[in-house]
Amino acid sequence: MSPRHSAAEARHTRERIIERSVDLASVEGLEGLTIGRLALDLGISKSGLLGHFGTKEALQLAALERAAVVFNREVWRPAADATPGLPRLRGVCAAWISYLEREVFPGGCLFVSSTFEYDGRGGPVRALLQRQFRAWELRLTTEVRRAVTTGELPPDTDAAQLVFELYGVMMSLNHAIQLYGAGRAPALARAAVARLLAT
Template sequence: MSPRKSVAEALTTRSSILDRSVAVASVEGLEGLTIGRLAADLGMSKSGVLGHFGSKESLQLAVLERAGEIFRAEVWEPARRVASGLPRLRALCESWISYLERGVFPGGCFFVAAAHEFDGREGAVRDAVEFRFDTWRERLRKEAARAVAAGDLPKGMNAEQLAFELLGLVMALNHAIQLHRDPGAASRARQAVRARLGE
């Protein structure tokens, strides 16, 4: 076997482990990831799985990164091409709602679930979850601030407050879909966004 083929196979195997891990963690939490479970699911040895990450914490961090890539592709990329400010803020909210409505992750929003799991803890995984929330809230805040500066939202509107409210709205949507299986939740979320941002 050539070294190039060996590296390619290792990357493919690592990617398969991460894909399975994201699916498991979405439903059962990051703590629900066990090397034994993944090995059985993928037909690998435990050492074969562990060898790609070195520790459970490293695996959890890699899974967060993979989930972040999926979130960016589903929510940020569709809105990125829209003009900044209010148009992009509206597009972000729509792609965000659609991401939950379509069940991109089987357990709902991966990061909401991870936040509930780790918010009372300390450590690298908790810090990584917090960083992703902070980054996303800051993106919302910046677009809101641009919309205010452009006159598309009322002068004096607090962009930080608006970002907080939009984050809470979509977290409530995730709750309604996952816990209550509410078929009308996405429609109500869209109505709430329109009421807050205007048509």
């Protein structure tokens, strides 16, 4: 086997591990990512799997980083070309609801479940989650402030409060879908967003 072919095989195996890790973590939590379970699911040896990541924590971090790529693709990109401010904010919220409704991750939003799992802990996994949430909050806050500047939202709009409430809608939607099935929850979420973003 040539070095180039070997490197390509290694990249392919690493991708398979990360993809399976994200799906599994969304259902069973980041702590549910065990080397033995993943090796069995993927038909590779434990030592072969460890060779790609070294530690369970490194695997958890890789899963969160991949989840962020998926979230960006599903939620931000569909609205990225919309006019900055309220149109883009509405587009992001519509895509966010769709992402949860379609259950892009089999166990619901990995970030929501991981937050519950790690909110009382320290360490690199929690630190990465905090950075990811802050980056997303900043994007939303920027769009709210643009909407205020352009007069699309009232001048006394508290951007932090509005972003907090939008987060609350999405977390409630994720909870409802995962616990009860979609039902009326997506429609309720859309109504809540429409009320929050009314001009």
